């Protein structure tokens with residue numbers, strides 16, 4: 001019978017194989033769609049400004065995620081330092097853009113996971129994990145041997161390569177990607193990501209293929225599936241009226257959508273006139289109408 005969480009079905013040999021494959025990828029890094037080709041094991045850095053050394057800013061039980069993710073025991077968040085995107089409005093910019101955090105070994109990362117489980121967290125919530133996927137798999141292999149038995153939430157910008165997602169197949173039970181932009185040029189301008197929407201579409205398809213629709217247990221706590229976050233931006237810069245219909249038509253309108261209204265100009269947003277104010281009530285109402293027109297019934301609204 002299949003065990004839960006999914007990574008408990010992965011043998012030691014399979015973990016070892018994936019760790020080896022992942023290490024090779026780091027030698028000419030193509031973990032994310034930037035495909036920098038730098039040797040991170042030799043200390044080189046690409047666009048994510050990270051060598052092979054894992055950096056973590058903090059880890060804690062977090063109660064502010066969507067209700068099924070936080071549950072009553074909290075979500076065991078691990079905030080990784082640096083990011084593959086360069087969002088000019090990043091609300092976590094001290095961590096993602098300014099490099100706040102400390103080096104941790106694979107064994108320390110594995111112990112953090114076990115500690116979060118011991119504290120009663122429902123899951124391990126990997127925040128901005130993309131550039132450290134190989135090291136996370138290594139830490140998880142160790143933690144799994146040492147008794148980790150809560151599911152993994154992969155909390156990402158949505159800018160994911162199929163290479164990374166294939167390495168995570170059967171390891172991640174809950175994918176929680178952002179869907180940031182429907183316009184590749186705007187994604188390049190505001191987040192330094194080329195082909196964001198094309199990459200996102202492939203990534204969402206692959207995530208959905210791996211884990212399907214979002215499911216909760218009898219207590220309303222997340223078990224598995226896809227949960228998409230969409231932050232509404234001023235002037236419809238996020239392309240809400242294109243992203244949501246695309247998800248409804250190409251993934252499923254049963255997808256859980258977290259429609260977020262909390263945008264505020266921070267970090268370098270003031271340098272970009274269109275991003276220099278919060279969203280209006282009218283803009284959020286329009287986003288909600290799109291959600292309704294697409295037939296989405298599952299998820300969370302903020303106003």
Ligand code: SF4
Pocket residue numbers: 029030031032033034035036037038040045046047048049050084130131
């Ligand atoms: S993970 Fe970092 S170094 Fe690797 S391809 Fe992405 S941005 Fe470049």
